[in-house]
Amino acid sequence: MATPTKNILLDDQLCFALYTASKRFNHFYADALAPFKLTYPQYITLLALWENSPMTVRELGSHVNLDSGTLTPLLKRMQTQGWVERKRDEDDERQVNISLSQKAIDAKNDIFAHVNSCMDLLGMDDKTYAETRNTVNFASDRIKNADPKKIKYTGNEV
Amino acid sequence: MATPTKNILLDDQLCFALYTASKRFNHFYADALAPFKLTYPQYITLLALWENSPMTVRELGSHVNLDSGTLTPLLKRMQTQGWVERKRDEDDERQVNISLSQKAIDAKNDIFAHVNSCMDLLGMDDKTYAETRNTVNFASDRIKNADPKKIKYTGNEV
DNA sequence: TTCTAGTATATTGTACGCAATTAATTAGGC
């Protein structure tokens, strides 16, 4: 008799817990950022730029973990809304420099204050919040370093 | 002088940790499920159906946390690939019953075996895995129950 | 200098994810 295969239940899966939590946070931020007409990926793009502006699309992408296929249209929308400016580099015309607009610089404090108020609703103290984040990041590193392409599929063809 | 606003750094954010981990898991499963030509949302749909089939679109959506706007086209693709069958209910024609195809029933064991092999790459023992999942689910519940719409924005207009 | 390999961004195509709307159907009150 063959070795019995370990069962997989949806609600036991770490991936599903992360997938669900991430979507819920997205929804949370959709409401929290509504006064500013920002989406969550747009917000983290601003977070990265508030820490360091200007950046090239590539540098920005390495911070938020998004490639040009996502960032190019996203940044164009943000440019239309007046959050960022896009300027092709004069020395190296392959690069596009993304910088904060005055509107984004001015709004930073109001956005931080409002988002912080919303975050208070979570009812997580700083220690719990940090521990949760560290736990997630620990798992995240493990996932990042695992490469399922190494596992050859030996079952029946589908 | 106004109260200084607490700073928000991208890499300190729990939301960003979850967002990143979720995307990495998506990539992980894209590779793990490649032999079966399944995407991650299609996989969790199968997981739900393996536990309970048939289900209406609504029931299925309540398990995987997706609405008809996502599920209808996803299920049509899965029907085309031969994973599921879609049949409008005879008693209540508003409902569509989704059931596993024979192919999906037959492939279950091979998929579980291969996914389990890939999961071993994470190098997380059962206890660590469960604790991590529980931590994520704890935060997930907090996020679910927080409603930022309750917080009135009092800053400057954007 | 000219060729070539490499780099940076943009584009294309496919698949989600979800709010809002529509269409079809059912069920409850009278």
Next chain:
DNA sequence: GCCTAATTAATTGCGTACAATATACTAGAA
């Protein structure tokens, strides 16, 4: 039985995500 409210999917529109490809440009080798 008839009207209305509620329910269930499907559709539409917009915004991600990302692999694969295309395009433009740079820099180094011969």
